[in-house]
Every structure is written in structure tokens, then in C-alpha cells.
Amino acid sequence: MGRVKVLGACPLDCPDACSWVVTVEDGKATGLRGNKDHPVTRGALCVKVNRYLEQVGSPDRLRYPLRRVGPKGSGRFERISWDEALDEIATRLTGIVAGFGAEAIWPFHGTGSLGYLQGLEGYPGRRMFNVLGASHHAATICSVAGGTGLRYTLGTSGGMDPEDFARSKLILLWGTNPLTSGHHLWKFVQDSGAYLVSIDPVRTKTSERCDEHIAPLPGTDAALALGLLHVIVSLGAQDERFIAEHTEGWPEFRDRITEFTPERTAAITGVPQEQIVALGERIARTRPTAIRASQGMQRHAGGGMALRVLACLPGVTGDWAIPGGGLHYSTSGHFRLDDAALVRDDLLPHPVRTLSMTRLGEALLETDDPPVKALFVIGANPVGSNPDQRRAIEGLSRDDLFTVVLEHFATDTVDYADIVLPATMQPEHLDVIAGYGHLYLVWNEPAVEPPGECLSTTETFRRLSHRLGLTEPALYDSDEELARQLLKGHDLDRLRADGFLKIQPGSVPADKLQFVSTRAELAGHDPLPDYTPPADKGDGLVLISAASHYFLNTSFGSNPELRRRAGDSTITLHPDDAAARDITDGAAVLVSNARGAFEAVAEVSDRVRPGVAATTKGRWAKFTDGATVNATIAERDSDYGGGAVFHDNRVEVRPR
Template sequence: MTKVWGACPLDCPDGCSWVVDVEDGAAVRMRGNPAHPVTRGALCVKVNRYLEQTRAADRILHPMRRVGRKGEGRFERISWDEALDEIASRLGEIRETYGGQAIWPFHGTGSLGYIQGLEGFAGRRFFNVLGASVHEPTICSIAGSTGLKYTLGTAGGMDPEDFARSKLILLWGTNPLTSGHHVWKFIQDARRDGAYVVAIDPVLTRSAAQADEHLAPLPGTDAALALGLMHVIVRLGAHDQDFIDRHTLGWEEFRARIEEFPPGRVAEITGLPEERIVALGERIARTRPTAIRATQGMQRHAGGGMALRTLACLPGVTGDWALPGGGLCYSTSGHFKLNLPKLVRIDLLPHPVRSLSMTRLGEGLLDVDDPPVKALFVIAANPVGSNPHQTKVRRGLAREDLFTVVLEHFPTDTTDYADLVLPATMQTEHLDVIAGYGHLYLVWNEPAVEPPGECLSTSETFRRLARRMGMTEPSLYDSDEELARQLLDSPHPSLAGITVETLRKEGFARLNVARPYLPFADGFPTTSGRLEFYSVRATRVGHDPLPGYTPPADPGDGLVLISAAQHNFLNTTFGNNPELRRRAGAPTVTVHPDDAAARGITDGAPIRVSNTRGAFEAVARVSDRVRPGVAATSKGHWAKFNGGATVNATVDERDSDMGGGAVFHDNRVEIEPR
């Protein structure tokens, strides 16, 4: 029996370290690495079935060419030579006729690996040599990250392990027991020491049900609530004037902004009782340290960037940024100072190229014409299942003049539209490096077994394609281990001593930062070196110089529909797993009893959810787990298993306020019995 270190590549903060037991060339067991301080030997309900998923009956094992109409999902098996010849020929013709920018490498979050996945834009060197358009991964966290940078200079915040030191924890728009459960262990450690936990979420989630207190604001009103809480703190004189004077910029202007949001006004905006706002503000005022856990869900609306920008000010007002166990954690990815330029090699582009937004795929395929997108490579993504405006995305993918290549594990809703499908390796079958965005560890992934069938890693696929196209740039042929060494070749002190050899030996390595970690002990990485309540940089791109509140913007009527993570899927990964599909059941939409009664909807009844963009079918759940005016469903279901449409049929292809982020939770719908 051989034990092999591995790392979960999926789109989750936890970036787990795992151990695979291999016997006679087969992976026979997978478990969380007990030595990893965050994984602590446990994986999630989804990844516990990962080995089963690698051996699934519907796994794609050979290259395939479409034989039916786009969308039908009918294919014939072909050889790798045939596939590579066809791709090389078509790309050559497209580049010659339209230029390289007519090619769009569409990367998804099916893998966050630096070698095989999104974090290193796997295959990017190949596309740079072609002069292809640059893919902007706007679907997940970009609005919040952009907003945080205006306040803090970085999206990186406190170390989640330091939640164990907190006395008050605000779970703000996050449900860690479903999405990234390992932080809950540190929250439990804090509770044993007397910490109080407040969940702020429009839905009574698994995590909210375990909290000491739950507040349910209207979706998209988080910034107003944060300003109202700061109003209470300042009115009590509980703000940390010493910290403000020494470490912040623009306090007097921001204090005036705070004065615009008294609890009464905030109650009207958020739909919360005024006394609950005041009580939480008073609790924050008297409790040090206070920590905030806010993840991607809360910034998927028109004011998402402003929401995180404003929320990051709260620990600046209270001085919690200076305290172990205080501050805010959104993503730790900003702390990983890896050598991405050396890995991605944008310098290989023959000339500047345009960027295309991930969340505007339908628009990019149907409306962009300078040049039009003529070739689409889909890598670790299922945009028919995951992107906004599902109907528009389908129309774009149905274009007969669009050459679409999909690298995949399974026949998804998106592969049905491919011209060619290429079989990709899964995590136990290739080398990779992972950095969780919910901790401070790099994790090594050693291939544990040989790939099945004719599956190739993403990196090897592009090495072979470069060779087939006669490309002479030497770096296109770097091995996976060479790529990993280049990634780790960074002068930043946090990476000193972390090498391929140390990672391969230990399985993981913590960044060389202090414990406890105060990320801004030496100042903030802003232009001023201070936390910026007032941001000149924001004004240069047309934003308010001060944090504030930007309301939701969906012009529709009806209920606000939230589509949060499904407990049994991870985005659309595992959406085909029979056991996890059984556990998940059919798509449901939870509505408040008052809203259900007004629409003639009963618990368990079939319903139709619709707006001007599209519709999907679901089963009603009538419950006060959602507040009036709000409906809640989950993402991750595959359209082909659920009547041909999912919740994303109703979501607009519209940008948030900052960074071009998605607006999945700024979505109004009508619901009716069917």
C-alpha cells in the first residue's frame, strides 16, 4: 500500500490536503490529511465520493467529434491524432482570417490548480502565442475583491485560523457548513472560549441555524446594515480613535457618511427591526476582538463591490484590524505572492489583446464582432449550467460557425454543444499545486494513478497541440514539474524555503507569516499606506470616493431569488453523481408562507419560476426559513436532468458595480403553481 499526497482542486475556500491509498496501481481509499491544520483529516460530503466519481460509468475516456446538431449531445469516438489535426487546422484558419483574438479560452473554476486549472490559466502560454483574447474570470469573487482593494489595498484579510481567538464572529452572507466547513472548527474553538456568533443572511441556512443569533436583511442591503452598525458604534463613542488617527485616511469625510445611516433609515432599507440593528451595534461596540467572515455570495448583486468595500471599514472603525482574532476574511488568495507572471507568460502575446468577460458569454458569442468569436475552448467549465442568462448562452453556443472544443470529464450540458470533446484527467491523475483561498497553505498534488482510457492532463493537451501546430516557443513544452518550480520561484519572504521538494515531501506548507497573523501590522498596501475610508483611486474610475450603499438594480417585479450553494454539489461538479443527485433531490424553491399564500402555492407542489429572461421548474418549499419577499433555491443542478433549464435561466447577464462581477442574487422572479 502506497500513500500519495493530494489536494482538492475544487472551488472552495478550504483547499483540502488529502491522502490517497494506492494498491496494485488503483486508488482504493481517500481521506483528509490529518496533519494539515485546516483539513484535520476531514473532507466534505461531496469530495468523500471523489474516487467514485473518477470511476463513474459516464466518464469521458476518448476524444469525440459531434455528429448531430449542436445541443443534441451526439458524438462519435475519434483518435487523438484526428482531434489534434482538426483543432490545429481550424485554429490556423481562424487566426489567418480573423486574427488570434477571435479565439476565446474560457476557463472555469472546475479546477483551481495552478498547473491544470484556473489559477494559472492552464494553456495560457499556448493561447498567448496565438494572440487569443484574454479571459476575465468574473463569475466568482471579483466585485468583492475590487471593493476590498479600494479600502485595504488587497482582498487578503485575516487568517481564518485566528477565528479561534475571536470573541464575536459575524458570519455575513456565508454558510460555511455547506461551503467551506473547515472554518467551523475554529469557530467552535472560539465558542468554547465564550465567543458569540451572529449569522447575517436572508435565509436561515445550516450555519445560521447553529449561530447564537440570526438577522435576515433583504438581499443586497448589506452595506446599509454595515453603515448602520458603525453609526451605533460611533454614537456610543466606541470607535477606536487612536487606530483611526494612526492607520486610516479620510475619517472625517467617512464619519459624515456614517451619519447618513441612522438605525431607523437602515431598518427601512434592510427590512430588519431597528432594535435588532441597535442591539448588534452595541454588541460590536463592546466586544473585542470582532471578526467577520464574508464570502462570495454576498457580493453577487448590483452593489456587491461597494458592500465589501464598506464592510472592510467596520474593523477600521473599531480597531479590530490591529487585534489577533479581529478583522475580516473574504479570501486569503491575496497573500500568496507566487510567480504568476513567470507561469502565465503574458509577454508571449504578439500584441495587446482584448479581454472577454466570463459572465457575459452570451453577449460575447452573439454581439461581439470586432472580431467575432469564432473559436471557443472551454476548460474546467460548464457555462450552460453555471453562467447567467442560460438561454442566451445556449443561443451563442448553438452557432454553427463557432468552433467549440471542450476539455471535460463528463457529458455536461455544455459538452452537448461542442464540436470536439477532449478527455481530461482528474485530480488523482495529474500533478498540481493548490492554494486554498480560506487558509495560508500551499498544497501539493502528486498523481496517484495512471489516467484511464486516453485522458490527458490539460497541460499535456496543450503541449501536444502546440507541437501539432508547429510552435517553436520553448516554454510551451515545459513539464508540469518545471511549471511548478517556476511558480514557486518568487523572491517574496513568505515563500522562502517552499520548494517542489519540500511540498512533495510534506504534502503542504504554510506561508512564512507570523502566527497569529496580523496582515496589516506594517501598514496597508494602499497608496497612502493606510486603510482608506476615502479613496482617490476609486474616483479615477468613476466611483464614490467614500464607501456607501448601492441598492439592488433588477428592474423586475416579484420576489428576490437567491441561488446559493447546494449542499451536495460544488457549482455543477457532482451534478451527475447518482448518490449525490438522490440526496439533493429535485430543485426546490423556498418561499415564505405569506408569499406562498398570496400565490396559491402549497408545500411540495410543482411550481414554475420565471421572468422576462427565462423560466425553470421546481418544487415549492413553504417555510419561514426565508423572510417575506425573498425566495431561495440552490445552484448546481444540471439542466439535462431537470427539464432543460435551471435557475440561471432567470439570471441577468449584467455587471455588478465593480470589476464586472455577476449578479446572481440581484434577480427578481414570479412564482406560480404548475
């Protein structure tokens, strides 16, 4: 067969959505590198994805369907055929629909892949679940609060083109650590020569490369932004022309800004008053100023409100009208693809309920109208990723819950499955990816045959639909047909040939920027941007569980080399907080609250501000004595959209 190079795309939950090139020799993938022609990837992959072919070829990979033979949680399975697996699933689903109605079925999609065909963006299998009338899945775990807040202010969550950071003169990296999560942005940041400010309770890898680091208390970002606006307006540095022509509600918002004096802002945020004033003055005199805010900063009680306020800041200074100015949160709002044609909600026989991803424990243990009797876990590892790990496990342990997991590896969640179906990985199937950190569609061409009996997610649901006797023709569309339906209006053939295609962004703001939001008011929220304090006001330290440099959510959590490089689970404490607890550097500690506990090794460092403890997410419970940081996190909603509150979490830390 010789040696060929195949264009593909990284499917992982990262803003960069890299274009890659797979080298195939005699039918085997022997090399993987970033696509040098892609304007964002520029030939480079991250430390995690550089090992992706190790994952694909791992001896631990699931290759055949499995049936549970031990108790739930034991991880004991036997190999079965695809016919046996599909027959059992079809029989169980038919009985559940007859006894409880189809809404007792929950297709639980996660961010293991962001593909439009095989992953979360297109909800694979949704056509089949719609024909049945199953419950809908709300993917609330990641960015929904911030995206909703931006839409209240801007009419879109699209934001600025990240490539325009190369034009900025001042860049605020707000609650983001791109050198760990989405490092390709850093190239444009470096090209700018801008003054760089990291705003983060932790001095991260990125903070150390910036000109200035400001460390607010977690969850106080909106107050800090309002305090900066107070300084700007006090100097008369607002852009009156932009405000008059492109915004609504300025007089009311200006009154709100006056409430956040530097003194009050310092008291709320823990940031010294002089630092607030100095940064406000810098913003006031520097055009263009750009803000990069990522998903971590909105995972608290006031996360959606925080993004509303941040979007207002360039509205006051007029930066939205200047190339290199504005705010970048997620570019996904710019991708005008035909999602409706892909998921086909018109196939629903009647309206159905929606179940929230972040409320898994509640839904499995408390919902009874009807109860959830069948759970399909697709590209997700909720035991490792969901809040309130104990309740999630309790729900998954129900004997009367029929759980099917489509997976690559025997994750913590696989251990609770009744049937496990082996899924293809990215070099083995067709897919379309859209970055949320750039404006490119990326094509993924299959490069190699899948191992064993692995099937793509789309093919799995085609076969299951047939086994269920469903006759709707749309359930049997090929992957190529699905791609053409999704990309209607785009040049699919060019995309497939070149590997990527830049889309044209929409206007930001979409119309006039709403300092006063009628949409927010109709949804029961304050029409004016404000500061919403954290909900967890208990004693102890505020725990942040940020992204790891070596895992991506729980992907790569079983990779031996990446686990070795990540080292033991650690928790970083400020020296003052460690001393108050008689904790020394390297000590074994227990991190706990009323919800649960996990074990870690203490790192005593001034990288975290006083009052804050920092750890990383992504570890598997089976490698950490049965519990991870998510054992301590509340199954509670943020202010907008039902988002998660991973960083609105107080814990106590004590020596073990």
C-alpha cells in the same frame, strides 16, 4: 506494486483546499481521506469530496476524444483518435487566425479546478494562446467585485488569517454558510467560544447553530453595515488611536455614517430597528470582533461597495490591529507566487482584448470586432453556470462557432462541442493548489494512471502546440518545470515532501486603510463607501441561488447518489408569500421572469424572510427539463470588476 499512500489536494472551488491522502493498491485508488496532519483539513473531507473516487472511477467518465456527429445540443458524438482531434483543431484554428485574426479565439476557463497547473489559477494553455495572440479571458463569475472593493479600502484582498477566528469573541458570519461551503472554518469558530451572529436572508444550516440570526433583504448589506457603524459611533466606541495612526479620510466617512440612522437602515434592509441597535451595541463593546464574508453576498449591483463598507467596520473599531479581529473574505491576496512566470503574457505579439466570463452570451452573439469564432472551454460548464442560460445556449448553438471542450463528463456544455477532449482528474496529474480560506500551499502528487486516453490539460496544450508548429520553447515545459517557475522563492522540495506549506501573510491593511479611496474615484466610483441598491427593482420576489450541500457549482451534478440526496429542485417561500400566490408546500411551481423560467417544487417555510425566494445552484439542465435557475439571471455586471449578479434577480412564482 503493493499498497502506498499518496499526498494530494482537492482542486474544487471551495475555500478549504483540503490536503488529502489517496490509498493506492496495485495501481488502483482504493481510498481517500483528509490529511490528519494538515492544520485546517484535520483529516475531514466534505460530503461531496468523500465521493470523489466514485467520480474518478465512474463508468460515465469521458475516456477518449470525441467528434460531434449530430446537431449542436444533441449530445451525439463519435470516438476519434488524438491525432484526428489535434489535426482537426489545428486546421480549424489556423483557418480562423488567417481569416479573422487570433483574437477570434477565446480560451474560456472555469473553476472546475483551481489548480495552478491544471486549473483556473494558472490558466492552462495560456502560453500557447499568448503565442497565437488569442483574446484574454476575465474570470469574473466568482469573487472579483468583492476583491476589488477590498483593495480600494485595504490595498489588498488578503484579509485576516482564518485560523485566528479561534481567538475571536464576536463573529459575524455575513452572507456565508460554512457548514455547506467551506466547513473547516467551523472548527476554528467553535474553538473560539464567541457569540455567533449569522447575517443571511435565509436561515441556513449555519444560522441554526448561531446565537442570533439577522435576515436583511438581499443586496442591502452595505446599508446594514453603515447602520451598525452609526450605532457604534453614536456610542463613541470608535478607536480614535487606530483611526489616527492607520486610516485616511475619517472625517468624510464619519459624515457618511451619520446618514444611516437605525430608522433609515431598518427601512432599507427590512431588519427591525431594535435588532440593528442591539448588534451595533454588541460590536461596540466586544473586542476582538471578526467578520467572515463570502462570495455570495457580493453577487449583486452593489457587491463591491458592500465589501468596501465591511472592511471599514474593523477599521472604525480597531479590530484590524487585534489578533482574532478583522475581516476574512479570501486569503488569495496573500499568496505571492510568480503567476507572471507561469502564464507568460510577455509572449503576446501585441496587446489583445479581454472577454468577460459572465458576458458569454453577449460575446458570442454580439461581438464582431472580430467575432468569436473558436471557443476553448476548460474546466467550465457555462450552460449550467453562466447567467442568462438561454442566450448562452443560443451563442453556443452557432454553426460557425468551433467549440472544443476539455472535460471529465458529458456536461450540458459538452453537448454543444465540436471536439471533446478527455481530461485527467486530480489523482492522475501533478498540481499545486492554494486555498482561499487558509494560508497553505498544497501539493498534489499523481497517484494513479489516467483511464483510457485521458490527458492532463498541460499535456493537451503541449501536444496541440506541437501540432500547430509553434516553436516557442516555453510551450513545452514539463509540469515539474512549471511548478518550479511558479514557486520561485518557496521551498518546492519541502512542499512536495510534506504535502503542504504555510505562507506568511502580508500586512492588512497593506498601508493605511482608505476610508476615502482615490483609486476608487479614479475608476469612476464614489470615493466614499456607501450603499448601492439592487438594480433589479421589478415586482415579484428576490431569488437567491446559493450553494447546494451536495453539488459544488455544477461539479457532482451528474453523480447519481448526490443527485438522489439533493432531491428535486426546490424553491423555498415564506408562508406569507406562498399564501399570496395560492402555493402550498410540495406544490409544483414555475419560477420565471422576462429572461426565462425553470420548474421546481415549493417548500413553504419561515427559513426565508418575506419577499425572498431561495433555491440552490449546481443542477444540470439535462436533468431538469432543459433549464435551471440560471435561466432567470441577468447577464449584467456588478459595480466593480464586471462581477456577476446572481442574487440581484426578481422572479415570479406560480403554481404549475
